Amino acid sequence: MSVRLAxxxxxxxxxxxxxxxxxxxxxVLWHGDRLIQGAVEVLKMLRDKKKNVLFVTNNxxxxxKSYKGKFDQLxxxxxxxxxxxxxxxxxxYISSVMKLPKDxxxxxxxxxxxxxxxxxxxxxxxxxxxxxxxxxxPFLLENFxxxxxxxxxxCGLDTKINYTKLSKAFQYLTRNPGCQxxxxxxxxxxxxxHGLLPxxxxxxxxxxxxxxxxxxxxxxxxKTMLDCIQAKMHFDPKRTIMIGDRLNTDILFGQAGGxxxxxxxxxITTESDITGPNASPIKPDYITSSIGDLLKFA
Amino acid sequence: MSVRLAxxxxxxxxxxxxxxxxxxxxxVLWHGDRLIQGAVEVLKMLRDKKKNVLFVTNNxxxxxKSYKGKFDQLxxxxxxxxxxxxxxxxxxYISSVMKLPKDxxxxxxxxxxxxxxxxxxxxxxxxxxxxxxxxxxPFLLENFxxxxxxxxxxCGLDTKINYTKLSKAFQYLTRNPGCQxxxxxxxxxxxxxHGLLPxxxxxxxxxxxxxxxxxxxxxxxxKTMLDCIQAKMHFDPKRTIMIGDRLNTDILFGQAGGxxxxxxxxxITTESDITGPNASPIKPDYITSSIGDLLKFA
Numbered sequence: 236m237s238v239r240l241a242x243x244x245x246x247x248x249x250x251x252x253x254x255x256x257x258x259x260x261x262x263v264l265w266h267g268d269r270l271i272q273g274a275v276e277v278l279k280m281l282r283d284k285k286k287n288v289l290f291v292t293n294n295x296x297x298x299x300k301s302y303k304g305k306f307d308q309l310x311x312x313x314x315x316x317x318x319x320x321x322x323x324x325x326x327x328y329i330s331s332v333m334k335l336p337k338d339x340x341x342x343x344x345x346x347x348x349x350x351x352x353x354x355x356x357x358x359x360x361x362x363x364x365x366x367x368x369x370x371x372x373p374f375l376l377e378n379f380x381x382x383x384x385x386x387x388x389x390c391g392l393d394t395k396i397n398y399t400k401l402s403k404a405f406q407y408l409t410r411n412p413g414c415q416x417x418x419x420x421x422x423x424x425x426x427x428x429h430g431l432l433p434x435x436x437x438x439x440x441x442x443x444x445x446x447x448x449x450x451x452x453x454x455x456x457x458k459t460m461l462d463c464i465q466a467k468m469h470f471d472p473k474r475t476i477m478i479g480d481r482l483n484t485d486i487l488f489g490q491a492g493g494x495x496x497x498x499x500x501x502x503i504t505t506e507s508d509i510t511g512p513n514a515s516p517i518k519p520d521y522i523t524s525s526i527g528d529l530l531k532f533a
Numbered sequence: 534m535s536v537r538l539a540x541x542x543x544x545x546x547x548x549x550x551x552x553x554x555x556x557x558x559x560x561v562l563w564h565g566d567r568l569i570q571g572a573v574e575v576l577k578m579l580r581d582k583k584k585n586v587l588f589v590t591n592n593x594x595x596x597x598k599s600y601k602g603k604f605d606q607l608x609x610x611x612x613x614x615x616x617x618x619x620x621x622x623x624x625x626y627i628s629s630v631m632k633l634p635k636d637x638x639x640x641x642x643x644x645x646x647x648x649x650x651x652x653x654x655x656x657x658x659x660x661x662x663x664x665x666x667x668x669x670x671p672f673l674l675e676n677f678x679x680x681x682x683x684x685x686x687x688c689g690l691d692t693k694i695n696y697t698k699l700s701k702a703f704q705y706l707t708r709n710p711g712c713q714x715x716x717x718x719x720x721x722x723x724x725x726x727h728g729l730l731p732x733x734x735x736x737x738x739x740x741x742x743x744x745x746x747x748x749x750x751x752x753x754x755x756k757t758m759l760d761c762i763q764a765k766m767h768f769d770p771k772r773t774i775m776i777g778d779r780l781n782t783d784i785l786f787g788q789a790g791g792x793x794x795x796x797x798x799x800x801i802t803t804e805s806d807i808t809g810p811n812a813s814p815i816k817p818d819y820i821t822s823s824i825g826d827l828l829k830f831a
Contacts, residue, residue, distance in 0.1 A: 369669055370669075371667055371668075371669060371693045371695065373692060374692065374730070376725055376726075376727040376728050376730065377726070377727045393696075394671060394672065394696040395669045395695075395696065396694070396695065396696055396699075397669065397693075397694065397695055398691075398692040398693065398694055398731070401694075401731050401735070402730050402731060405722075405729075405730065405731055406728075409729070423742055423743045423744075423745060424703075424743050427674055428674075428675070429674040429675045430674050430704075431703075431707070432672070432674065432700050432703065433696070433699050433700060433703055433739050433740075433742075433743040434743065436742050436743075437699070437738075437739035437740070437742045437743040438739065440735075440738035440739045440741065440742035440743075441731050441735035441736065441738045441739060442731075442735070443738065443742075444721055444731075444734050444735045444738035444741075445721050445722050445731040445732065445734075445735040446721075447721060
């Protein structure tokens with residue numbers, strides 16, 4: 236059973252109990268371009284109490300550096316090193332875990348942020364924002380030259396998804412022996428400022444379906460993301476809490492990593508997802524209405 | 534167990550046994566733009582013997598009328614009324630089974646052939662080949678006006694698939710109460726002249742994934758396609774045979790409809806799909822190498 240936080244004493248106890256605070260961003264700290272009330276003050280309060288603050292996001296359209304621009308624009312204090320995005324984690328995975336040889340490359344379905352993180356990690360790539368791949372012109376297999384050095388396809392949210400990109404990725408995954416299929420994250424939707432739109436999981440769905448197999452996913456809830464954080468900093472899981480708005484990404488991610496979890500109701504999860512007849516089996520340790528509630532400690 | 538046809542007597546018996554011959558096209562009669570040897574002669578032989586010949590295709594990019602152009606171009610005799618395509622069947626389903634009211638419309642992800650069949654059946658639609666929906670420009674929800682009259686989304690193979698179409702379809706399916714989700718067919722790939730490319734099932738996969746639910750599928754192997762044929766002509770299932778190259782569409786379709794099935798090995802199915810360690814559980818009644826084998830009767 237989840238604890239519904241309510242009294243000042245409960246909030247005070249929660250804050251005392253954890254040293255490392257991992258935040259999902261969209262739906263927790265902001266909605267699109269609108270800050271959630273109290274978010275800035277809560278982060279300041281935690282920093283004043285010498286807590287570690289981290290931001291763990293599945294957003295793969297932005298690099299960590301450009302994602303920091305979003306924090307700056309909304310007036311939320313953050314350092315690049317505190318931001319863990321799924322594009323960054325995918326690049327680290329390819330360079331450090333897969334150990335992609337220097338003469339090999341990846342084919343990218345994704346946007347500039349994913350390319351930037353790959354570049355930072357020294358990973359060669361093709362596709363992505365290349366104008367030749369961002370077209371609605373017919374894709375003709377007879378005019379396509381398979382690059383034998385493509386050893387992986389990495390797919391993130393790509394709002395310029397098209398048949399040429401899908402067809403090229405499909406050729407690499409079926410014709411280059413051992414070519415790996417990675418996705419930055421599997422979110423079915425993402426919360427834009429004015430409503431939900433198809434997410435990164437939806438963008439990779441045509442390849443899953445055409446191949447009849449699932450990719451390796453990097454972002455929440457996959458453990459790969461936590462491995463990436465652990466490689467960069469020390470934290471004690473027993474004194475760490477993950478705060479998010481999605482049961483099947485944020486909360487599952489925390490649980491899989493052995494850290495505590497706090498669900499906020501300012502994002503995608505509704506009361507019926509928790510208590511309704513078709514409630515999720517995923518139960519967070521704590522539930523509160525909004526991140527701003529943490530200011531109620533006494 | 535499937536019977537592997539070999540002797541002239543076996544072919545002769547097969548031909549005697551069936552009055553109605555339903556053919557898949559791609560992989561059976563042709564590959565892209567190349568005829569399969571003997572296809573024209575076999576069809577002529579069957580017509581000379583006064584057999585009913587039908588063409589049952591999941592291709593939804595062409596209307597029956599323009600699909601007939603393909604037959605003409607390859608020198609294969611066919612009448613428009615003998616051609617059953619999934620675009621036609623989808624249009625018939627929407628007008629005759631769903632009975633879409635005249636003041637309602639469908640949102641189309643698909644190409645000109647699907648639009649043509651909808652028009653022929655008197656179904657109003659938006660999307661499809663509309664230039665406004667065939668763009669790689671950013672989709673902004675705040676600039677989108679939901680049309681309350683869209684009562685269904687129908688999705689077929691669309692080689693101009695893009696984020697605007699996916700996002701609009703997603704809005705209709707999540708925000709218009711009761712909006713139905715239909716797909717012309719679920720083929721994961723399709724055989725282009727120079728290899729496999731992602732099929733109609735892959736094009737609808739982002740919506741399935743984002744919605745977390747499966748659409749109603751019209752084409753093979755769904756029974757909707759057979760219902761559509763039955764509504765237009767009489768045939769005795771006991772004296773009918775379906776010939777195809779795909780176990781999970783053509784052969785399954787025949788079996789679900791209670792007709793006999795013949796698998797040809799000129800398309801997607803390999804010997805290991807039949808006898809290998811991961812063989813399909815779907816077993817056709819008969820197997821032969823190529824449609825041209827039917828000329829071997831004596």
